[in-house]
Amino acid sequence: MSAASCLYVQSFIEKCLTAVGAKPHHARSLAEVLVTADCRGHYSHGLNRMDMYLKDIQTGICAVEGEPLVEKESAATALVDGNNLLGPVVGNFCMKLAIKKAKEVGIGWVVAHGESHHFSASRTLGTNPLSVAAPAEHGDSFVLDTATSAVALGKVELNERRGDPIPDGWGCDPEGHVTTDPKSVLTGGGLVPIGGSEATGGYKGYGLGMMVEVFCGILAGAQYSKYVRTWKVTDRVANLGQCFVAINPENFAPGFNERMSDLLSIQRDQDPADPGSPVLAPGDPERMNIKKCEEMGGIPYHINVVKYIVSTETRSLLPCDKIVSI
């Protein structure tokens, strides 16, 4: 492992993106998301994915010109056309707008279509992620960021690469039966919803996945369900839908942050079922990774990620020796 300074990685990604034609402030938005993912320990969603975005821009499947556009608006809502721009560009635009509305009327509910990157449906529902963050005191917070599938596809890929079976309840074969064979999930099968089988509540995860579909694709008038472009296929624009909600706690009962801190403490202070594994709150594993990065003065990348980045065409765009050597 070698640690690269967050600022250097951020600047490296920005330079690569602008080199293929992204506007500087669009490149900054995407770079921030990728570096943040790495700092939080979700390497599958960080620097490792940069070349996919570079290809999306180079093939023209993702737009670099223009800005997101508000199509319809009320004091509390907005419908936004993402104009096929990079996901974080549309996401930041929508979230800022939602926060502005929440400051004014307590809630901002912004839905976007024409978004170019997002987890997509391999069958009739995608991993349909759901993220909720809420502030507590002294910089602490509740950060839930979860797919409504039992696991992310990357975990199945990892087991397949290692030759390991997957646990019962992660995925199914092309006939829809739960399987422990990762290859079968990756070739025509699919992930199963949170809860796994019928007996253990898989129908609940299926319902939650559909709920996300309703709030995103259906409400936004974007692609949904089986119409969503398959992951990594770049023969047509994605036109994905997303939903951004901001809630101003000041419009509700006073003392939100204090109660939030107390709730987090109650959870963390429970006696763990396994003495070696303390009870965590959503966001804690990522918080520990951020702390580790701060202590190391950079992000510890696996050598394979560095090799991968060095081996891509970005090598010809910019020197990436600094990532390797730090």
Add this chain to the structure above:
Amino acid sequence: MSAASCLYVQSFIEKCLTAVGAKPHHARSLAEVLVTADCRGHYSHGLNRMDMYLKDIQTGICAVEGEPLVEKESAATALVDGNNLLGPVVGNFCMKLAIKKAKEVGIGWVVAHGESHHFSASRTLGTNPLSVAAPAEHGDSFVLDTATSAVALGKVELNERRGDPIPDGWGCDPEGHVTTDPKSVLTGGGLVPIGGSEATGGYKGYGLGMMVEVFCGILAGAQYSKYVRTWKVTDRVANLGQCFVAINPENFAPGFNERMSDLLSIQRDQDPADPGSPVLAPGDPERMNIKKCEEMGGIPYHINVVKYIVSTETRSLLPCDKIVSI
């Protein structure tokens, strides 16, 4: 089994509630909820629970005087004091207010404290249910109504009564380990979140349960987590929190109902993994039960529910022979 006309059951419950002091329109709200639960096939949440509400009113743990009160309001939000009234009274008040706001500004987000009945936390999180409904065409709809625990406590109770073990992934023992012994879950143990163990995504269900806690108890300034009164304990008022959100699809992309119908069709038209079990959409099992009730001209109650109602003190309040004889 004997079928009782919905109207008769509704009127029977209303009369029992007003006999112990509930206002007629409050009694009507609760009776509607209980009859609807029975019609939808959720007998555990219907007539079967009437005596619990009667007791709540008789002991004064639930208020019969007053109405819910708006404490704080914006164009899109409201904070409501439920004044310890019956759950459906507060629920209807909040949902009507949320719909009014959604008609005006696209979203209505109403949070209530001082609510007297709701599933409650036996450990540090309750079953924390989440319900989302969305209209499709021709009266069809998406209706998700799910606890964020793997199953409802009633299912564990049922297995215990029958002397059957519970499936792996429903509940844990007092030490927090997953168990198949229903007695252990009911005596000091607890339900586990959707997803069961760590390997199958139980941490996601845990996060979703906390999300519901944030939107209800925390946002409303009501009781939350371990402070929530234990289920069926009536030594103090509950002061529960709830969150009601109404979204006006007209504020977003045109054609919502058509897309919703299409999404429901896509799901239902999939080849089932088990040829004997067609793929259903959330709300379909309940829809089938409503159809059955319509065809029978009433609700088919199990004889034990009827016996239970007859055996309670309500017998002295009103004749319930008609429920038995129909």
